[in-house]
Amino acid sequence: MTEDDVMPILELRGIDKHFSSVHALKSVSLKIGRGETIALVGENGAGKSTLMKILTGVYEKDKGDILIEGKKHNITSPLYAKKIGIGQVYQQAELIPELTAAENILIGEMGFSRKGLVNWKELKKRACAFIEKYQLSIDPDEKIKNMSVANRQLVSIVKVLQRNPKILIFDEPTAVFSNLEVSLLMSLIDQLKRDQITIIYISHRLEEVFKVADRIAIMRDGYLVSVIDNVNVKKEDLIQQMLGRKSSSMFPEKANLTSEEKILEVRNLSSEKIKNVSFSLRQGEILGIAGLVGSGRTELARAVYGLDRIKAGGIYIDGKEVKIRSPVDAVKHGLFLAPEDRRGEGLVLVRSIKNNIILSNFRSISRHGVCHTKSENSATQALKDKLSIKADSIHTLVGNLSGGNQQKVIIAKALLASPRILIFDEPTQGIDVGAKSEIYALLTKMREEGMSIIFISSEIEELQGICTRIIVMRNGAITGEVESGLEDGEKILNLMYRS
Secondary structure (H helix, E strand, O other): OOHHHOOEEEEEEEEEEEEOOEEEEEEEEEEEEOOOEEEEEOOOOOOHHHHHHHHOOOOOOOEEEEEEOOEEOOOOOHHHHHHOOEEEEOOOOOOOOOOEHHHHHHOOOOOOEEOOEEOHHHHHHHHHHHHHHOOOOOOOOOEHHHOOHHHHHHHHHHHHHOOOOOEEEEEOOOOOOOHHHHHHHHHHHHHHHHOOOEEEEEOOOHHHHHHHOOEEEEEEOOEEEEEEEOOOOOHHHHHHHHHOOOOOOOOOOOOOOOOOOEEEEEEEEEOOOOOOEEEEEEOOOEEEEEOOOOOOHHHHHHHHOOOOOOOEEEEEEOOEEEOOOOHHHHHHOOEEEEOOOHHHHHOOOOOEHHHHHHOOOHHHHEEOOEEOHHHHHHHHHHHHHHOOOOOOOOOOEHHHOOHHHHHHHHHHHHHHHOOOEEEEEOOOOOOOHHHHHHHHHHHHHHHHOOOEEEEEOOOHHHHHHHOOEEEEEEOOEEEEEEOOOOOOHHHHHHHHHOO
16 A cells, blocks of 8 residues: 555645754655554654644644645644544553542543532443443542553543544553553554544554554654555564664673672562562662563562552661661662653653752762752763753753653663662663663663662563563562573563463
């Protein structure tokens, strides 16, 4: 199929967008057919999110035309986009924590109140109908703040679907999903395709792209460089088009550990969500933690870091028991956590890159409690350059960055803190293949310099590629450990699904 063969429900003609001196989109033109699923791929900063924000009314285009069903539209707001049938599921669920799933799904919708009184029974009934229609395991009465990150994302998907959109944009929808939850989403997308809903699917997980897409649109440096049919496409060829160069090996060579010294020991640790967990971290090691979403991986990290109360057990550093009741205690003992929920817990979106980075270590850029602007600028600029954070300057607001670049700011915070023990929870979530390779190399360098790292990930392939050992969790407990033969993904999966 060529683009000329497509009977378009959506047509973009010469879309251009500037942000100050940055030319974010350069004459992008694309046709998408009714009921077609097209994947949009490219590195962070390639222009994918900017293009979608123009389509959904968050940004206004500088030049070009948007046609929907052959009619030109000047999409000036998200409300206008919704009215003409465009919906988007964002990478980070944008929900109200204190409200229930049902309330979040239908907030802002009409028809549930008379004289200012909400008909809660009718609201819940309608929300349940959509949950059941798409066969999702969501409790309509559970508050969002008590849900897992993955279930919040499912709620945000239902919230968009209940508006019956003609065009649905998925922006990294599975970044926080386990393999099982990804499978559920793929089934849901199959149902949407049967219903002739047009889907634009953005993902850095190329195996998903190959599974769902009819065609693949590739962006690089603000240009739409290619649109190809999803037929016999090789992963390495697609990556080469995304990067504009051949991709070298994703993972750096792993060196054998030279030290058996245990820098961290966790003994019989229990909290509200984890049960009698014991493990050790060696000096200069990258230790992986695998498990499905809800397995207790994140909760273990939170307990060790002092965010969740410990009910039993102990934490030992260099053989001595330490009491960690808060993140302040953890930092004093040389630990630092880069959290999974970067927008909610890792970053202050209305602050600059510089202000976010220096939050982790004021001492390094201050004297007698007074911050020095020159030291701040020098330290943060060096980290921006080292991690290739794409932004005009260190004074750019973090909220204006792409998801991958926001993740890099969190990593910069961790580097400025200079911990002995670094806990990374999903550090490559939402990051493109080029940036992933850079981060793997950076972690390896940090390990070689003596830092010990706990690496939590939903992606078995990257755990195998970067870690020296992998412990596997399920239902809040450790089900096993893989120390040799890390190529054995089947063994890891069996431990993840062990009943």
